Amino acid sequence: MKPAAFQYFRASTTDEALDRLAQHPGSKVLAGGQSLVPLMNFRLSRPDVLIDINGVADLGRLAIEDGELRIGALVRHRQLAESGDVAGAVPVLPLAAKHIGHWAIRNRGTIGGSVAHADPASELPAALVALQGTVVLRSARGERRVAAEEFFQGFFNTDLGEGELIVEVRIPISKSRFGFNEVVRRPGDFALVGAYVERSGPGGSVTWFGLGGRPERLLVDAWPQDAAGRGTLLEELVEGLPLDVSEDYKRAMAVTVAERAYQQAEGEK
Amino acid sequence: MADERVEVVLRVNGRDHRLEVSPRWTLSDVLRHQVGLTGTHVGCEQGVCGACTVLLDGEPVRSCLIFGVQAEGHNVTTVEGITPESGLSPLQEAFRKHHALQCGYCTPGMLLTAQALLDREPNPSEETIREALTGNLCRCTGYQFIVDAVMAARGQGRGA
Ligand SMILES: Cc1cc2nc3c(=O)[nH]c(=O)nc-3n(C[C@H](O)[C@H](O)[C@H](O)COP(=O)(O)OP(=O)(O)OC[C@H]3O[C@@H](n4cnc5c(N)ncnc54)[C@H](O)[C@@H]3O)c2cc1C
Ligand code: FES
Numbered sequence: 001m002k003p004a005a006f007q008y009f010r011a012s013t014t015d016e017a018l019d020r021l022a023q024h025p026g027s028k029v030l031a032g033g034q035s036l037v038p039l040m041n042f043r044l045s046r047p048d049v050l051i052d053i054n055g056v057a058d059l060g061r062l063a064i065e066d067g068e069l070r071i072g073a074l075v076r077h078r079q080l081a082e083s084g085d086v087a088g089a090v091p092v093l094p095l096a097a098k099h100i101g102h103w104a105i106r107n108r109g110t111i112g113g114s115v116a117h118a119d120p121a122s123e124l125p126a127a128l129v130a131l132q133g134t135v136v137l138r139s140a141r142g143e144r145r146v147a148a149e150e151f152f153q154g155f156f157n158t159d160l161g162e163g164e165l166i167v168e169v170r171i172p173i174s175k176s177r178f179g180f181n182e183v184v185r186r187p188g189d190f191a192l193v194g195a196y197v198e199r200s201g202p203g204g205s206v207t208w209f210g211l212g213g214r215p216e217r218l219l220v221d222a223w224p225q226d227a228a229g230r231g232t233l234l235e236e237l238v239e240g241l242p243l244d245v246s247e248d249y250k251r252a253m254a255v256t257v258a259e260r261a262y263q264q265a266e267g268e269k
Numbered sequence: 270m271a272d273e274r275v276e277v278v279l280r281v282n283g284r285d286h287r288l289e290v291s292p293r294w295t296l297s298d299v300l301r302h303q304v305g306l307t308g309t310h311v312g313c314e315q316g317v318c319g320a321c322t323v324l325l326d327g328e329p330v331r332s333c334l335i336f337g338v339q340a341e342g343h344n345v346t347t348v349e350g351i352t353p354e355s356g357l358s359p360l361q362e363a364f365r366k367h368h369a370l371q372c373g374y375c376t377p378g379m380l381l382t383a384q385a386l387l388d389r390e391p392n393p394s395e396e397t398i399r400e401a402l403t404g405n406l407c408r409c410t411g412y413q414f415i416v417d418a419v420m421a422a423r424g425q426g427r428g429a
């Protein structure tokens with residue numbers, strides 16, 4: 001099918017995009033278009049106004065400042081996967097970004113779009129939760145910062161308000177070691193289940209995605225040294241999640257991907 | 270809502286085209302129906318199949334997921350743009366020789382993705398080739414012959 005008609009605006013600055021958003025309630029931001037345009041092609045989404053932010057240079061910034069990796073909303077998945085700065089600061093991020101879709105998808109898709117879309121099976125929202133990141137939002141009313149753990153509220157549901165634009169995400173550069181793993185049916189698909197594991201001193205955390213409506217981060221006081229002990233611990237953690245994990249195979253996969261992520265975190269450095 | 274028209278200049282295969290387009294027209298449709306280049310195939314219109322893959326400033330993208338108006342100011346390359354005036358490019362010749370196509374529906378997207386890979390990395394490993402092509406579906410060949418063709422075209426450039 002073909003998209004319904006809309007008015008198209010090309011913003012060249014963040015302020016211009018914010019003005020347009022304020023002027024046109026119900027308008028949609030167009031970033032990489034890799035989630036929005038399929039929905040429009042099938043007329044599941046029919047915005048009256050599209051505000052294209054691809055020309056806003058400020059939103060494409062990638063920098064390390066004040067002990068944080070700052071990623072502009074328009075940074076493409078491909079840049080995350082290939083940037084040496086990102087790999088140096090937060091090595092798990094490029095590992096995960098390489099698993100997003102295919103080459104052509106990564107060339108267009110942006111972190112801001114992925115975070116706004118909040119598909120429960122997507123890699124980057126879960127990365128932000130696992131890495132204790134922050135989402136920076138701006139609107140005509142001003143700027144606010146929301147912890148990723150609070151930003152993601154459920155299936156495709158976030159704290160993003162009317163007229164708000166995601167301008168940046170921030171990830172603290174941590175001493176913890178992180179590993180990542182996911183299970184997909186075919187390379188490039190959304191994950192059935194994925195996990196990030198953090199090892200910090202004797203303990204750390206595990207963040208699962210694809211199990212429920214949003215990524216879930218759970219703390220681990222002390223990782224058992226043996227795989228069997230970890231398996232038992234991970235099983236208990238999955239059981240304790242406030243989720244309707246009706247499919248048993250998904251529970252089993254959750255334990256498997258977390259163990260693999262743990263192994264990867266151990267191999268790092 | 271009125272289906273407005275806007276004027277754009279699109280640079281396709283090195284030539285400028287002045288066009289009146291509706292913002293809702295995807296680049297794939299603008300290429301096929303306005304520019305008249307029907308080599309770009311449209312399958313799923315949801316980014317999955319890869320038949321519509323074109324190069325935007327040299328990088329593979331889904332032309333079904335970009336609006337035509339968005340391509341202004343960029344260089345678009347379609348399969349026609351990597352085809353020599355006469356004959357075939359080394360990659361196309363390898364596709365012919367290795368039976369890398371049957372119905373041909375996926376072929377333009379396969380060629381552009383593979384060409385972009387070879388432009389960037391003239392001698393990719395088989396694994397790299399397979400990884401690059403995961404986003405292009407083929408219902409006919411079983412992929413092996415496509416991989417064989419790209420392997421055979423390594424190090425030969427774009428030709429004429
Ligand atoms: C074939 C295919 C496979 C894919 N596989 C995966 C995968 O494995 N994992 C994965 O995570 N994703 C996958 N994706 C989705 C891809 O990652 C998208 O890029 C991403 O979900 C959305 O980013 P975008 O920049 O394309 O956003 P768009 O499609 O442009 O926008 C998506 C939504 O976010 C809003 N938005 C965008 N930017 C902002 C902003 N700065 N502020 C406020 N709102 C904003 C838009 O209004 C829209 O509602 C896949 C897509 C395709 C087509
Ligand atoms: S038609 Fe564009 S990816 Fe299938």
Ligand code: FES
Nearest residue numbers: 371372407408409
């Ligand atoms: S040759 Fe028929 S789909 Fe690939």
